[in-house]
Amino acid sequence: DAGVTQSPTHLIKTRGQQVTLRCSPKSGHDTVSxxxxxxxxxxxxxxQYYEEEERQRGNFPDRFSGHQFPNYSSELNVNALLLGDSxxxxxxSSVTGVIHEQYFGPGTRLTVT
Amino acid sequence: GDSVTQMEGPVTLxxxxxxxxxxxxxxxxYPSLFWYVQYPGEGLQxxxxxxxxxDKGSNKGFEATYRKETxxxxxxxxxxxxxxSAVYFCALSTSNFNKFYFGSGTKLNVKP
Numbered sequence: 182d183a184g185v186t187q188s189p190t191h192l193i194k195t196r197g198q199q200v201t202l203r204c205s206p207k208s209g210h211d212t213v214s215x216x217x218x219x220x221x222x223x224x225x226x227x228x229q230y231y232e233e234e235e236r237q238r239g240n241f242p243d244r245f246s247g248h249q250f251p252n253y254s255s256e257l258n259v260n261a262l263l264l265g266d267s268x269x270x271x272x273x274s275s276v277t278g279v280i281h282e283q284y285f286g287p288g289t290r291l292t293v294t
Numbered sequence: 295g296d297s298v299t300q301m302e303g304p305v306t307l308x309x310x311x312x313x314x315x316x317x318x319x320x321x322x323x324y325p326s327l328f329w330y331v332q333y334p335g336e337g338l339q340x341x342x343x344x345x346x347x348x349d350k351g352s353n354k355g356f357e358a359t360y361r362k363e364t365x366x367x368x369x370x371x372x373x374x375x376x377x378x379s380a381v382y383f384c385a386l387s388t389s390n391f392n393k394f395y396f397g398s399g400t401k402l403n404v405k406p
Contacts, residue, residue, distance in 0.1 A: 185337075214393070223298075223383050223396030224338070237393050271337060273394075283394065285330075287337040 183208065185274050185286035193292045194262050202257040202289045206274030212236075213255040214283065215247060216271040224271055230255050231277055259291075267293045296321045300384045300397035307374055307404050315369040315400045317358075317384035325386040327351075327360050327367040328394070332381045341369075341382070379404045 186205045194200050206213050212231045216224035226239035230249035249255045253274075259266055269288040276282065301316040319325065329341040329351070342351030347362035356371045367384060384397040 216394075216396075221399070223385075223398045224394070226393055226395070229393060237389075239393075273338075283340075285338040 185210075185272055185284050187270075187272050187286040187289050189289060190287070191290045191292075193294060195294055196262055196264060198262050199258065199260045200262060200291060202259075202270050202272075202291070204255045204257070204272030204274075204286060206253050206255070206272075207284050210274035210276050210284070211253050212275045212277050213249060213253065214273045214275070215255070215257045216273065217241070218269040218271055218288070220268070227257070262293045264293050267291060296325070296386060296388055296395045298384050298386055298395055298397040300382075300400055302398070303381075303401040305400060305402050307402070309376055309404055309406055310373045311404075313369070313371040313374045313378075313402070315382055315384075315402070317367045317369065317397060319365050319367065319384075319386050321365075321386055321388050323388045325388040327358070328385040328387070329356070329358055329367070329369050330383040330385060330396075332383065332399070334380070338383065374402070374404045376404045376406055378402060 188203045214229040215227040218224040228238040229236050233249045244260045246258045271288045272286045273283045297320045326345040328343045330338045331341045342353040344351040344360035350359045358369045381399045381401045383399045385394045387394050
């Protein structure tokens, strides 16, 4: 059984560009959360998707948006990239109703130059 | 708001030494508490958890006790190994929606 997978592994973009990151949840999981982990910091919650809708959102600007597909996979989109968006982006999946069980993917390392 | 504070690193120990990494929290309601570990180049892995006061989480020789009176969840291990070298994150969740708040992480270096 594959765990949470993310693509791509690494990405380099230029300021002002847009980026899309992808996540496939663990089999049987229906909820996807996204986190941003800056270098030397702990992950910070961006938002969570369930039933193809954004259910919760952290303190991130509207430049960060997402989507969840009927197969529960998810995308994170970031527009108008800033240098400060350089970070490891982590996806985590869980099952709604099974609280406090969350599995993380290996992350996508985004570098903005 | 909800938050986690953990001791800054890096922590450098010799093999077989005793480990303590301090973690305190602020939360509304009744949080569940977690320790995650991140090995170099890898994602976060759940190390242990405790869902109510006085619970003790344990795994791979690591332990942490949920202390409501001191709002703490300190990580301990009696004898560390080189393979324990990693970054350790304390985290809490107060909702049914699995929204986690993480500390800033503590890097552990274990020398042979």
